[in-house]
Amino acid sequence: MNATENHAANANERPVLELRNITKRFGSNTVLDGVDIAVNTGEVVVLLGPSGCGKSTLLRCVVGLEDLDGGEVLLDGEVISGAARSQEARTRMGMVFQSYDLFPNLSVLDNITLAPTLVRGTPKAEAEQRAVKLLERVGLADKANDLPSTLSGGQQQRVAICRALAMDPEILLLDEVTAALDPEMVHEVLQVVLELADDGLTMLIVTHEMSFARAIADRVILLDSGNIAEEGDASFFEQPKTERARQFLSTFEFHRAGR
Amino acid sequence: MGAEFLFQGATIERLLGGLLVTMRISLFSVAFSIPLGIVMGVLFTRKNRVLHVILSFYLNFIRVMPQLVLLFLVFFGSATSIGINFSGEVASVIAFTLWGTAELGDLVRAAIEATPRQQYWSAYVLGLSRRQTFRHVILPQALRSMIPPCVNLITRIVKTTSLCMLIGVVEVVRVGQQIIDFNRFEYPYAALWTYAVLGLLYFAVCWPLSRLARWLEANNSLRRRHRERH
Amino acid sequence: MNWGLVGSYVPFFVAAAQVTLYISFGGIVLALLVGLLCAVVRLWKVPVLEQLVGAYIEISRNTPSLVQLFFLYFGLPKLGILLSQEACAIICLGFLGGSYMAEAFRAALEAVPAVQHESAQVLGLTRAQAMRHVILPIAMKQATPSVVANVVFLVKESSVVSGIALADLMYVAKDIIGNNYDTLEALFLLVVFYAIILIPVCLLGTYVERRFTNGR
Numbered sequence: 001m002n003a004t005e006n007h008a009a010n011a012n013e014r015p016v017l018e019l020r021n022i023t024k025r026f027g028s029n030t031v032l033d034g035v036d037i038a039v040n041t042g043e044v045v046v047l048l049g050p051s052g053c054g055k056s057t058l059l060r061c062v063v064g065l066e067d068l069d070g071g072e073v074l075l076d077g078e079v080i081s082g083a084a085r086s087q088e089a090r091t092r093m094g095m096v097f098q099s100y101d102l103f104p105n106l107s108v109l110d111n112i113t114l115a116p117t118l119v120r121g122t123p124k125a126e127a128e129q130r131a132v133k134l135l136e137r138v139g140l141a142d143k144a145n146d147l148p149s150t151l152s153g154g155q156q157q158r159v160a161i162c163r164a165l166a167m168d169p170e171i172l173l174l175d176e177v178t179a180a181l182d183p184e185m186v187h188e189v190l191q192v193v194l195e196l197a198d199d200g201l202t203m204l205i206v207t208h209e210m211s212f213a214r215a216i217a218d219r220v221i222l223l224d225s226g227n228i229a230e231e232g233d234a235s236f237f238e239q240p241k242t243e244r245a246r247q248f249l250s251t252f253e254f255h256r257a258g259r
Numbered sequence: 260m261g262a263e264f265l266f267q268g269a270t271i272e273r274l275l276g277g278l279l280v281t282m283r284i285s286l287f288s289v290a291f292s293i294p295l296g297i298v299m300g301v302l303f304t305r306k307n308r309v310l311h312v313i314l315s316f317y318l319n320f321i322r323v324m325p326q327l328v329l330l331f332l333v334f335f336g337s338a339t340s341i342g343i344n345f346s347g348e349v350a351s352v353i354a355f356t357l358w359g360t361a362e363l364g365d366l367v368r369a370a371i372e373a374t375p376r377q378q379y380w381s382a383y384v385l386g387l388s389r390r391q392t393f394r395h396v397i398l399p400q401a402l403r404s405m406i407p408p409c410v411n412l413i414t415r416i417v418k419t420t421s422l423c424m425l426i427g428v429v430e431v432v433r434v435g436q437q438i439i440d441f442n443r444f445e446y447p448y449a450a451l452w453t454y455a456v457l458g459l460l461y462f463a464v465c466w467p468l469s470r471l472a473r474w475l476e477a478n479n480s481l482r483r484r485h486r487e488r489h
Numbered sequence: 490m491n492w493g494l495v496g497s498y499v500p501f502f503v504a505a506a507q508v509t510l511y512i513s514f515g516g517i518v519l520a521l522l523v524g525l526l527c528a529v530v531r532l533w534k535v536p537v538l539e540q541l542v543g544a545y546i547e548i549s550r551n552t553p554s555l556v557q558l559f560f561l562y563f564g565l566p567k568l569g570i571l572l573s574q575e576a577c578a579i580i581c582l583g584f585l586g587g588s589y590m591a592e593a594f595r596a597a598l599e600a601v602p603a604v605q606h607e608s609a610q611v612l613g614l615t616r617a618q619a620m621r622h623v624i625l626p627i628a629m630k631q632a633t634p635s636v637v638a639n640v641v642f643l644v645k646e647s648s649v650v651s652g653i654a655l656a657d658l659m660y661v662a663k664d665i666i667g668n669n670y671d672t673l674e675a676l677f678l679l680v681v682f683y684a685i686i687l688i689p690v691c692l693l694g695t696y697v698e699r700r701f702t703n704g705r
Contacts, residue, residue: 065384087387090383101375101377105400119385119386164384324683325645331662331679335666422555425663439563448567452564458548458556462548465550
């Protein structure tokens with residue numbers, strides 16, 4: 001897979017993605033209050049935080065779906081925020097949404113080949129070949145010609161991941177990709193994401209699945225009311241440093257009084 | 260019962276000939292309305308104030324006026340105001356096209372606006388340009404959801420063509436009247452039978468179309484529900 | 490356009506507007522009654538009646554109103570059923586509108602959650618009581634936007650009664666065009682009068698629709 005080759009070629013420590021002082025307001029409400037994050041090549045960073053802490057907004061700011069009120073987004077050391085983002089700049093980051101949002105009018109295969117053929121001018125046959133390979137990786141090669149509406153949520157989300165990967169993004173952003181799924185489908189999607197991490201894909205992940213976060217994260221960032229409350233490696237889950245982090249982690253545990 | 264006249268001479272052929280005129284007017288009107296309606300709907304979603312005011316006025320004028328008034332405006336108005344004498348049939352096609360374009364334009368607008376925002380987001384992060392997004396993602400979805408109302412509109416236009424006789428078009432109802440006049444003295448029940456047959460003819464055309472529209476509609480919402488469940 | 494002529498024709502149009510309003514009003518009331526009856530028959534699945542109502546709705550919706558009107562006015566007298574022009578016009582509008590109103594009511598009745606029926610049943614209300622005091626009030630509110638849309642539709646459809654020489658707006662306009670050749674003046678007044686009648690109803694429809702969607 002191309003993403004992996006890229007990583008081997010420039011495995012220096014310069015961050016792929018760098019967020020500097022990202023600020024975002026909705027009216028008088030400051031959602032992101034000067035957030036700094038750097039994601040290195042091949043690194044998997046997991047963003048945690050209570051609902052409404054600004055995690056999803058942060059991802060949307062990174063890909064350019066929201067305008068910034070301050071700060072800048074750098075990709076490979078190059079500022080890409082500010083002016084309207086070029087098609088080329090957009091294709092360098094992939095994003096998968098909570099509700100998968102496949103194009104319902106297109107077959108699974110066409111969903112995946114649409115952007116490569118339209119934006120990159122990849123010949124149709126070549127794009128389809130690659131799409132089939134991606135589908136094989138997520139175990140959906142037999143669904144290539146089906147319409148998205150005939151697939152289960154978990155299957156649709158796996159197709160959405162393929163669709164994003166088809167553009168060979170330098171970094172993949174995942175915004176609560178399992179939040180809309182039935183519990184029994186969560187695993188099949190997260191398994192795919194774990195395999196991507198093993199292949200060295202750089203990712204910035206927003207999730208509520210704690211065991212998944214623990215398994216995949218090279219680094220964890222806890223976001224709280226627009227600020228970074230704590231940042232650390234996987235030990236975050238066992239030994240959180242701040243009171244805020246302890247409090248957050250305790251919301252995922254259950255205790256019965258008297259035991 | 261005195262309905263023998265229906266099977267005498269060329270009565271049936273004449274009625275079918277009239278029906279042909281009816282269908283011709285309907286099909287031409289629909290054929291013009293579909294592309295014009297798509298253009299109008301797309302223009303409607305542009306954020307251009309002037310364009311919006313003009314199109315809203317056009318849509319609401321068409322909505323408020325009875326179709327018969329539109330027919331009169333085109334048929335009588337064109338001769339007096341711009342000096343062109345349209346034949347009744349041409350005037351009918353123009354009037355129904357004006358109507359169909361407005362109705363379809365509004366449907367296209369609504370369908371485009373109903374496209375979930377997430378579709379735009381997905382296209383954006385994949386790097387599609389605005390034009391590509393519209394052409395390959397938004398418009399195909401909008402047009403698909405338009406098929407049932409479009410079939411419905413055809414049914415309504417077919418029914419409304421009966422009004423064309425009031426501006427002198429010899430379509431199926433007018434042919435029916437001629438047949439009644441011709442048989443008046445010999446067959447006193449001519450009016451009863453002829454109008455019943457006319458109703459039947461329209462029913463034979465419109466009923467399958469309504470069923471089709473309903474079936475497509477049910478099919479669409481079934482698919483939509485299916486999608487939502489997952 | 491000759492404004493003096495326009496002024497002189499206004500009284501004719503005022504009289505004609507009264508005919509249009511009178512016919513429309515009668516037709517709408519009849520349509521509401523027919524529609525409600527049909528909707529309840531279909532909801533309760535009354536045998537035989539249900540099939541009849543089904544057939545009526547298909548016929549009403551899939552034939553032109555002008556043909557319905559001509560059948561009533563020119564056809565039925567041959568069977569000894571003699572009706573005045575006004576009666577024909579009102580019955581015709583009621584026949585046409587009844588099916589549209591029935592669909593509006595049926596959709597609204599079906600949208601009433603089953604739990605409402607069940608609650609009424611558990612409370613010991615008879616089916617008629619439940620319908621009268623629980624189901625109908627909920628459904629009526631739900632049906633209002635479609636009903637208003639049908640009202641607009643019926644006022645517009647009333648223009649076909651000029652086909653049986655009832656002196657409504659359409660007929661008067663046609664008369665002036667045919668006899669006096671004052672085409673522009675007649676068309677102008679025709680548009681203005683329909684606008685005066687229908688714009689308020691349309692605005693009411695938009696208002697109801699908006700209130701309804703906001704209220705949810």
